[in-house]
Amino acid sequence: MKEAVQKAIEEIRPNLQMDGGDVELIDVTDEGIVKVKLLGACGGCPMSQMTLKMGIERRLKQAVPGVKEVVSI
DSSP: OHHHHHHHHHHHHHHHHHTTEEEEEEEEOTTSEEEEEEEEHHHHOTTHHHIIIIIIIHHHHHHSTTOOEEEEO
């Protein structure tokens, strides 16, 4: 599952980079929890939680069966 999540993140990444941000995959647990680190502008943005849940999490759930939640560490 981790490889599929990484592939989906690579597809999301250009959208984040256009706004000066980025995302790094840290881990994928057996329970389907994806741990990421928001970087650049995303790291300190007041909208980062919305980006995380409504953008990254939604896309990963669509692309990778088994993803339950995305959390930022």
